[in-house]
Amino acid sequence: MITVGIVEDNTLFREGLERLLADTPGMRCACACGSAEEALHRIPRLQPDVVLMDLHLPNRSGIECTAGLTQQMPNLKVVVLTIYEDTMTLFKALQAGAIGYLLKRAKPEHIVDAIREVRRGGAPMTSEIARKVVAAFHQPIAPRSAAHNLSRREREILDLLARGFANKEIAQHLSLSVETVRVHLRHVYDKLHVRSRTQAVAEFMGLHNNRPPEN
Amino acid sequence: MITVGIVEDNTLFREGLERLLADTPGMRCACACGSAEEALHRIPRLQPDVVLMDLHLPNRSGIECTAGLTQQMPNLKVVVLTIYEDTMTLFKALQAGAIGYLLKRAKPEHIVDAIREVRRGGAPMTSEIARKVVAAFHQPIAPRSAAHNLSRREREILDLLARGFANKEIAQHLSLSVETVRVHLRHVYDKLHVRSRTQAVAEFMGLHNNRPPEN
DNA sequence: CCTAAATTAACCCTTTCGGGTTATCCACGA
DNA sequence: TCGTGGATAACCCGAAAGGGTTAATTTAGG
Incomplete structure (x- = not known):
């Protein structure tokens, strides 16, 4: 049984995720938070295995929320679930401690797969995201003059x-x-x-x- | 049709890869090199789409070979295929320009999948490798920071x-x-x-x- | 509810910085 | 050989930065 926390301000999407988890054998929704503050308060107490984290939250950004949670719970696996595809946001999320990065247009079964992938020791992300991450390691071939x-x-x-x-x-x-x-x-x-x-x-x-x- | 170059000093394994590619529809083995020197000479001329690179080569390491190839051919996609699982080797390979990182114990079909994944814009790697790459981005959780x-x-x-x-x-x-x-x-x-x-x-x-x- | 921290703002005064200008010495190459 | 460019150094001066001090308002947490 994998327990999952949800941090997502959009009510419809949040409840959709709750239902997705409820309908998935082997998974349980530990809590569904609508704000970063709520997440920072409830998640450390409930200690879920995985957190699905939206990045677009009212007050603090999901990035700061991720940073706060991973600092308190080093074993927590945060999977970002966002509409942002830009490199800057991606890297900030990873630096904040996120271990996976999915786009909201991902199919429900892919989200479920990603949660299982985290449990297997992986770092779920789309092909494009993975390419960006790897590209960040490449040494600039021609250092600018x-x-x-x-x-x-x-x-x-x-x-x-x-x-x-x-x-x-x-x-x-x-x-x-x-x-x-x-x-x-x-x-x-x-x-x-x-x-x-x-x-x-x-x-x-x-x-x-x-x-x-x-x- | 995806053209693939092979750099692998072990004759048996090299020929095994050649046969694997030959038996795979949509792929063609452009060349199979047994040394870094041979690879640096032939691959720029044959311009394959993807290179499967072993890291344990006689003279220069496959990492230097990768660096040399990617500098000459920025569009070349190098997929490392190695027995080394240590973080240092992984990072050096990525810095040298590798875009994928597989272990030799991967099943043949996974190697084929990885080549297709590269063509789709991805960065094929195993779960453990992906986790290491992502972990490299995590900020050292310095409480005293x-x-x-x-x-x-x-x-x-x-x-x-x-x-x-x-x-x-x-x-x-x-x-x-x-x-x-x-x-x-x-x-x-x-x-x-x-x-x-x-x-x-x-x-x-x-x-x-x-x-x-x-x- | 109350206190501590954060955020906002202003004053004075000294040090540092950055632009303009000029000048000497030396090495390298046309 | 002469010129170009690098390295060295000094001057003046206005602009920017940084330290000390005080204080109002807002926010967050116990």
């Missing part, structure tokens, strides 16, 4: 910048004058087409970590 | 900060006073134990990029 127009010294200084050092500290680290650091930074700003150290760091980090592309 | 003590508003502002916006711009984006933004930022600095926006961004980025490094 933007950061490569930088000279050695400029890269070195940008690197220290990204570690949060002030110009003064960078100057000390490299045994340079603060003025020189400023000159290098100006060149970096020119080449990266930014106007502030924070923008430069954002740009630099964006190229140096394999995070999902924006949207 | 300073970033989690941040309030909703503070996280929101930090996020805009990390995108390179100035206080003034953040204020406009959120319809707030610059002073309020400054207050929130001060709290952020306190909680992250930093003294400047750049340090805060560095900290934030460090926690919010989902790289699976740790060689």
Whole structure:
């Protein structure tokens, strides 16, 4: 018997899911929550095996709800059930601890299959979602040239910048004058087409970590 | 018709795969390579749709072979077929550009299914592998994580900060006073134990990029 | 219900940053 | 050989950032 929690603000859809679970042998609906607050309150007490989580909730987003639940219950398996197909939402949900990601247009039997798949140790998701997840691991084949127009010294200084050092500290680290650091930074700003150290760091980090592309 | 390349040093297994493909309608074996060198030479010329890649090869590893092939042919879909189940090998293969990851103990029909799955836009892998991939995205459940003590508003502002916006711009984006933004930022600095926006961004980025490094 | 935290906002003041400008030294290549 | 570009350094100045302080309102939780 697999116990399942539901978090879904849409009443019709929520009751549809309840009925689906009730009609499925081997599954039981532990609770059906209409809000993130309700979920954060009831689910830790009822300890279901799996949670079906909608992402579009009134106050807090389902992502935060997922994060809250998985932090309290590391063994809880959250399967996201949403209309959002964009990469950003997907990754935030996974980071929040979701273990599966389905679209609401999935057929009922696929949802049931997904719950069983979770129990078998899997991570249910559609083909397209899986492809996106895997693609996030691929190293960018051709690192953009933007950061490569930088000279050695400029890269070195940008690197220290990204570690949060002030110009003064960078100057000390490299045994340079603060003025020189400023000159290098100006060149970096020119080449990266930014106007502030924070923008430069954002740009630099964006190229140096394999995070999902924006949207 | 899907054309498939094979890279596998074990002769028996390689020929077994060849026969499997030959016996499968809609698939054709473009080439069967016994070494990474042979693969790097022949596959770019034959341009198969999919490559089944063993990871245990004589000289270079199949991971390097995968990296070489995917760099030359960005559209090539490499499905790893290996005995290695460890997380490190998995991640390296994915980073090298692999799009699927199967274990050699997979049944022949599953291998055929996986090739079709790739063509349908998916990323074929076993349940356990998928679980590992998804788990890599989970944020380390750091209870002491300073970033989690941040309030909703503070996280929101930090996020805009990390995108390179100035206080003034953040204020406009959120319809707030610059002073309020400054207050929130001060709290952020306190909680992250930093003294400047750049340090805060560095900290934030460090926690919010989902790289699976740790060689 | 009441308190703690969050959110909003303003003031003053010092430090840091970023743009503009100028200048010297050195290495590399046409 | 001369010029280009990198690295070094200094000046002025306005804009932005950051610290200290105070305080109103709202929200959340015990």
